[in-house]
Amino acid sequence: GADHAFLFGGYGANFETNNELLRVALRGDTLSFTSIEQHNPPAARALHAFAFDPSTETLIVTHGVSTAGFFDDTWVGKFDEENGVVWTELSDETRPSPRFGFSYGFDSDRGELIVLSGQIPGTAENPMPMSDELWALSVRGDAPSWRLIELDDPPVGRRNAMFAFDDATDRLAIWCGTADARTNVPGLVMVARDEGSDWVVTQHADNDAPLRRSSGVGFADPNSDAFYFGFGNSREGRYTDWVVFD
Numbered sequence: 501g502a503d504h505a506f507l508f509g510g511y512g513a514n515f516e517t518n519n520e521l522l523r524v525a526l527r528g529d530t531l532s533f534t535s536i537e538q539h540n541p542p543a544a545r546a547l548h549a550f551a552f553d554p555s556t557e558t559l560i561v562t563h564g565v566s567t568a569g570f571f572d573d574t575w576v577g578k579f580d581e582e583n584g585v586v587w588t589e590l591s592d593e594t595r596p597s598p599r600f601g602f603s604y605g606f607d608s609d610r611g612e613l614i615v616l617s618g619q620i621p622g623t624a625e626n627p628m629p630m631s632d633e634l635w636a637l638s639v640r641g642d643a644p645s646w647r648l649i650e651l652d653d654p655p656v657g658r659r660n661a662m663f664a665f666d667d668a669t670d671r672l673a674i675w676c677g678t679a680d681a682r683t684n685v686p687g688l689v690m691v692a693r694d695e696g697s698d699w700v701v702t703q704h705a706d707n708d709a710p711l712r713r714s715s716g717v718g719f720a721d722p723n724s725d726a727f728y729f730g731f732g733n734s735r736e737g738r739y740t741d742w743v744v745f746d
């Protein structure tokens with residue numbers, strides 16, 4: 501319901517990362533960007549999770565990657581119109597291993613950040629492993645904390661999937677992404693909270709969809725059950741179209 505959103509970090513020229521915090525607002529047909537002052541900010545990174553809890557006016561940054569390596573840290577920041585954001589790093593030892601390129605969404609009813617999959621540090625035997633774990637970060641209360649959620653049928657681990665979270669129905673939709681940096685994983689995956697607090701995975705064929713791709717964007721249509729995924733890339737090229745699943 502707000503007229504603005506926040507942006508944090510990301511890639512610049514030559515894959516240089518930054519830790520800028522911006523507020524972007526739509527004024528007519530024009531986007532207006534304003535730099536937000538930060539105190540003790542997280543390190544520069546990309547392919548991380550970034551969310552905002554409207555109930556507590558708290559910003560969340562976690563994990564990601566830069567030329568320095570993979571991150572496994574988690575930060576919460578209190579936003580204030582006059583003073584900007586004061587960041588605090590969480591010290592909880594229970595947390596996801598270092599990773600980047602995961603899918604995520606924020607449940608505003610429960611105050612939880614949901615994180616699924618992503619690339620994790622490799623070994624000589626397996627230089628590019630992908631996690632299939634689902635984690636939740638609860639940010640409300642005195643002590644924000646992570647917990648691992650067991651899935652009966654976890655989707656194939658991947659990075660840079662096209663994803664969108666429907667906050668109204670607690671559904672994280674994931675399309676494509678890559679498990680080997682060469683090919684895109686087929687199928688549409690839906691990870692949804694059931695009537696209790698468990699999460700259930702449903703996999704759908706995408707045979708009628710346009711060419712599969714990774715590293716795009718997505719959103720859930722608040723007026724329908726549709727998910728929109730746009731842009732992205734594959735071996736065949738870069739895309740500027742939109743794919744709709746309903």
